[in-house]
Amino acid sequence: MNINTPNPASKANKGIFYAVITNLTFWVLIAIIAGVLLGHFSPENGVKMEILGAKFISLIKLFIGPIIFLTIVLGISGMGNLKKVGRIGVKALTYFEIVSTVALAIGVAVAYLFQPGKIDKSSLTLGDASQYTGGAAKQFSWLEFFLSNFTLQVLLAAIVCGIALNFYKKREQTILVLERISNVVFLGLKYVMYLAPIGAFGGMAYTIGKFGLGTLIPLGKLMLCVYLTMALFVFLILGTILRYYKISILSILKYIKEELLLVLGTSSSEAALPSIMVKLERMGCSKSVVGLVIPTGYSFNLDGTSIYLSMSVIFLAQLYDVHLSFFEILTVIGILMITSKGAAGVTGSGFIVLASTLTALHKIPVEGLAFLLGVDKFMSEARAITNLIGNTVATIIISKTERDFTELDLNPVLEE
Template identity: 70%
Template sequence: MKNQIPAPTLAYRIFTNLTFWVFIAIVCGAALGHLDPKTGMKMEIIGKYFVDLIKIFIGPIIFLTIVLGISGIGDLKKVGRIGLKALIYFEVVITFALGIGVAAALIIKPGHIDKSGLAIGDASEFAKKGEDFSWLQFFLNNITLQVLITAIIIGILLNYSSRRQQAVDVLYVVSKYVFRALKFVMYLAPLGAFGGMAFTVGKFGLETLLPLGKLMLTMYVTMAIFLFIVLGAIMRYYKMSLWKFLGYIKAELLIVLGTSSSEAALPNLMEKLEKMGCSKSVVGLVVPTGYSFNLDGTSIYLSMAVIFLAQLYNVQLSWGEIITIIGLLMLTSKGAAGVTGSGFIVLASTLTAIHKIPIEGLAFLLGVDKFMSEARAITNFIGNGVATIVISKNEGEFIHPETDGMEIM
């Protein structure tokens, strides 16, 4: 008999698992930030460098995936059909997210808290940005959206080119090397998670959470309800398991948790969705588009934050004004991706538009926004994954692979 290679031991599988090391890094980062805040704050540069390094891949991967997806479909009517289905799905789900955020804030009333000892920051910078907010500036500053539109145009043009196949072959080779390079970069994920968590706890401190703990708890519970009831029901309708899907992308979720950025794991999500069974064309269209237009977690946060500020200032909002706020956020929330400080810009522009809640109230959110960004990023991330699965199933382009660990039925 031939000598058989022994199966890896449990300890070996654990210590060679990237998820394990990301989790350890998050715990160590939180401990360092709490025990030695000054040193923890210095670790910010590690987390920033990791996210910046990942951002280098965002543009090329979105461009390559969309161009290959559209040019690979061949049928431009199908491209339009997938895009329309995705946009309709995004708006329906985001409406649920905004409604749930408003309902939770009205029922739990997180703004009715003791304001003594609250560390108030300066929100004037964000207020000014909110007044000057424009869709033109948003487009000019949002590289992701620019790449997205450019890739769609090039993908469509390639379908009319006599050399389409040659171009597609070249792009496939480039794509393979880009993903290979990304795979090596992801080995640095524990460092990124460590730096991000150490800085967060070191700068704001655990005690900062106490005055606004009710708001944070409300938001986390609301997002959990949205994930497991709304998205869970959607997955069940398509005979899929949300729990198994979360288990499949657990490494990416930990990266998002540690870095507070869905960008850090976006390329990996696209690759895993393809391996799981979603067609390349659907992944290439839905995920990048959802990154700009399907921000479930951000929508919940924005709607809850507006109601929270109204409660802080004891501003009574009529149902008509609440519906107006939801309508405004459905539009302005689209500007909350890819721009630093965009969450505050969107809040500022919304508060300025309704002329009833003092825009200075943004200062109340500055101290703990970092702690809420993890929940927003994770919810956005999961929401885009579910959207891609839904569109793939709806298009009849979801193939169940035989590979271990990828079946989420």
């Protein structure tokens, strides 16, 4: 036997090992474990690690304005001439808003039903929210929100610019410039997210060091609730919508299984954008509907992100014992209907929008983000997968309503 002959099994094992050690999730997991151990066995040093989590959050918040502005402008301008695509565009946006609102409402309902943020006050005390918000929580005012909120100002400016850009003579050149800027911003966010293990380590070490191992219980409950809620949304809500058109949600999931695995590995639904568009066209959706609905949906139809955001806000409210009235809950949903439109299918964007939402609400401590940081990465896969499924279903439904759908072909093999 030739001892120099490469062993296929050995090469495969090395490939798996390399994939594991280069996966950000792996290092976030290691960082969380290290943070838990430090916080438990050396609480004093664990509390000192707060600065790592705080600095990471501050760094993330720098991307809020640019990402929301560029995402919304490109999402609207990407529709092309609004008069030509008006009917499909309005129909798609109406569908996006209705389904996203349902997702937000389901997230709030499940969070209140299972109350993942409710904790045993005798074993874990986070303190009063006023110590973080600078005094007694102010009564929310829509007028103050509209006049003083930076996030909303960016959103409104982006909407105006996006619409105006459709009528600008040099629209294509401007879009190209904005896309290049967007690529640079998202590249910057990508590199910042490489620091997530450091932020997760600091956030978890501080949390466990100051509040004890009891904090792992509500975090675990939140993760379980998020995954169960997203499964409920996909199979019950999206499944029912497809069933009306005599299409099985299971057959769709089987058809796009490669894209789902890609999203699972990258935590980004954008990773599957090119291939999902090809598959939807091959399935029978018209090229024009796919070209309009999918890119727009990546900015305006983020069902998984909507569920995560609404559940996280209620979770933090429960955690800090902040009572939200029915009107304030509706306000939270209203704010998220706006801010969630700034979440692109890129890792870390959901966390950015959550930060901007808490800042806009002025009632729930933004510092609570440090508490979520340790598990955010593990919920991003569920968000991205649900977003991809939601946009796939949306494209099919819009094609059906436009009567622009050829014979359904669910052969998963793509033709070269």
